[in-house]
Amino acid sequence: MSQSENMQDEIDDSAAPLIEHLAELRTRLIHSVAAFVVGMVLCFTVATPLFNFLTHPLCQVLAERGQDCDLIFISPQEGFFVAIKISFLGGFILAFPYIGLQMWRFVAPGLYRNEKNAFLPFMVASPFMFLLGASFAFYVVTPLAYDFFLGFQQFGADGTAVVGEEVSQGLSVVFQGSAQEYLNLTIKFIVAFGLCFQLPVLLTLMGKAGLVSSEGLGNVRKYAVVAILVLAALVTPPDVITQVILFVVVYGLYEISIFLVRRVEKQRDAKLREEGYFDDEEAEDLADLEDDIDSNAKS
DSSP states (O other): OOHHHHHHHHHHHHHHHHHHHHHHHHHHHHHHHHHHHHHHHHHHHTHHHHHHHHTHHHHHHHHHTTOOOOEEOSSTTHHHHHHHHHHHHHHHHHHHHHHHHHHHHHHGGGSOHHHHHHHHHHHHHHHHHHHHHHHHIIIIIHHHHHHHHHTTOBOOTTSOEEETTEEETTOOBOOOEEHHHHHHHHHHHHHHHHHHTTHHHHHHHHHHTTSOOHHHHHHTHHHHHHHHHHHHHHHSOSOHHHHHHHHHHHHHHHHHHHHHHHHHHHHHHHHHHHHTSOOHHHHHHHHHHHHHHHHHHHO
């Protein structure tokens, strides 16, 4: 057999597993898309009750102010697009467990047993933390934000609007919200906080993989503070209260991430000691060497 024929056989052998993986990936994607479509159709049939549920924070704030909870459509097609957006978000939430299962079944065969045991808890924690962040946004942050926004309505003593120091008779500056604009803002809150609550999951997973360390995260804390402030300004409306809440929550999650990464490092070091790969004397010598290097750098 010639050398060219051997090379061709090797190429054919390596191409076969790749084709099998691509075929399996296509199957997993088809199943995920089908689950999403089914969830979207189910949510579309109950779009009105879901929208009524999503308007609860706004209606609660308006009720406290003695106003009716009325939203309007400013275009003929707005009601349809509101139902589509609700269906899209609800369908993804309903289908996410099945989509995550398909992702896991595609990745799991290529992992060792210890890798599976390490990765599976994060697959479970990720949707839980997203729901926790979304619930926090919906029940805590959203009412505060709408209470702040609606505070700019102006009324006189007899129901007329106050403009500066003068009273404009027969004019009321009151809220008449667009259903689509309200839904867009509420979804933005929910998604932003849901994603921010993924920070401990992401950093702990990176720490378990050795990509970050608790010491490194602690050293860049001041840069993290600036990054979180920028994030709070970008993903929230121009509302100081909401921005402060998001900053406090995300920074707290950052500190929790450092604690979790430190625990992962201690567990990894203990395991290495049990297996004989890590010696306390060597660790002390390494720590002394690092201290000497830091001292020389400062001097």
